[in-house]
Amino acid sequence: MLNPSSKKRLLAVLVLCFLVQSIFVYRDDVDLELSMEAIEGRQIYHESACQVCHQLWGQGGFLGPDLTNAASRVDETRLVSLLTVGSGQMPAFNFNSRQIDQMKAFLNEIDRPDIGRGELRMGDPSTGTSLQEAFESAIIDLVLPTNAAAGFETFRTGLCKACHFPFQTSIVGAPDLSTTVERLSEPELVEVLTSGKPDTGMPQPVPELLPSQVDDLIAYFFWLNGHRGALEDDTRARQVDRNVNWRLLPWWEYR
Ligand code: HEC
Ligand code: HEC
CATH class of the missing domain: 1.10.760.10 (Cytochrome c-like domain)
Structure with a gap:
């Protein structure tokens, strides 16, 4: 068993590790800069109301899966098939190849491990009463x-x-x-x-x-x-x- 002072020390070390890691990982704000093609894809995404059924970074509807990292999961053939004839409750959109490329660019560019991550925040966000x-x-x-x-x-x-x-x-x-x-x-x-x-x-x-x-x-x-x-x-x-x-x-x- 750990005695109380070793526990404190262990806890202090853990707190410190967390902080140092946070400083290195979260030091820079990452701006998501999309290519023109991806911006067009994003426009199609919103005009077609994909967000009604899908989430990006956890935001959106829940009938379909979160698409933040879909680019890593879904291969080209399946994506083309989904965006044309649909699948199950995913409706047929009949996109042409240009629209498919634009959507592919959008999904590829948002699929980055350095954005959309969780961040631990503490205290009252508006008034700061901690x-x-x-x-x-x-x-x-x-x-x-x-x-x-x-x-x-x-x-x-x-x-x-x-x-x-x-x-x-x-x-x-x-x-x-x-x-x-x-x-x-x-x-x-x-x-x-x-x-x-x-x-x-x-x-x-x-x-x-x-x-x-x-x-x-x-x-x-x-x-x-x-x-x-x-x-x-x-x-x-x-x-x-x-x-x-x-x-x-x-x-x-x-x-
Ligand atoms: C990981 C936790 C941790 C961090 C980070 C930390 N401290 Fe400490 N500090 C302690 C602990 C625990 C003690 C008590 C050590 C003891 O008395 O044996 C202490 C003791 C002290 C003391 C002596 C206090 C006393 O009255 O005995 C001072 C002064 C101090 N810290 C200042 C600072 C300053 C300034 C910083 C930032 C540069 C800092 N500490 C960062 C944990 C921390
Ligand atoms: C009516 C709800 C609905 C709408 C609107 C919708 N989807 Fe889907 N989508 C789904 C469902 C349900 C699935 C799961 C289908 C399956 O696995 O057979 C899915 C699957 C997907 C997948 C595969 C995800 C994976 O991880 O396997 C992609 C990519 C996708 N949709 C993109 C889109 C895009 C882009 C739009 C907008 C143009 C869109 N969806 C609109 C319901 C929807």
Whole structure:
């Protein structure tokens, strides 16, 4: 059996793997650029109301199969047959060879593994009432000294906030950083921010933090400590709906 601290460590490693993977996989937005031929195919797709029976990326009717990856499944002969004489409940469209080529181009070009994938999103999509979002919006409304503001930015845009939650110890055991300056001396903070504490679940920051970023983070922690009470009240007030509800649960979304 795993003891509680190894469990925490394992959980922290898993969270980190997920985040690092997410950053690499989802870094760039992929725009779907279609060729002219495929655009004509898409027009036929909509004019013929294929979407009434078929889905693309999960959207559409459910009488026929999802066509997002149909190009990989359906060979040329079958496609021609489907688009002319139909099959079962798939009606006969009697497309000519040009229309078939256009439809084929459309189906080929949307059949890409790097688009239409699920992406994990968390929090309320419209108002942002998760604890982290409420905390960040409370800070953004305040005027921070320049170096503390830079530290907050480093914290917010790095992986830090995936493990460190505001005003509480997170499930992976990452402490509340608004009180860290009460526990650790500045040299100890520099040490943690430079080398991490891999044995207890705090990874060495990747990419390595520059000395100026370390200083800014420490300035931010001091600032945070000084404004702790007011910020916590403001953060709670911004969480308009703190009951667990479906909007606060992670969901999968296609893009
Ligand atoms: C009335 C509902 C309906 C409409 C409208 C429709 N289909 Fe279908 N389609 C189906 C059904 C049902 C099947 C499964 C047929 C079978 O397997 O015999 C199918 C199968 C297919 C397949 C094969 C998918 C696979 O994975 O085997 C393709 C490709 C396809 N349709 C394309 C189209 C296109 C393009 C249009 C629009 C021009 C269209 N369909 C319009 C019902 C429809
Ligand atoms: C994978 C989860 C994880 C990530 C990502 C992470 N931390 Fe940590 N952090 C921890 C854990 C767990 C501890 C507690 C380690 C201990 O005290 O032994 C910790 C401890 C700390 C401490 C010492 C806090 C104290 O009071 O003892 C600081 C400061 C800190 N982290 C800052 C950061 C910063 C800044 C980042 C982003 C660059 C970051 N952490 C990213 C998990 C994480």
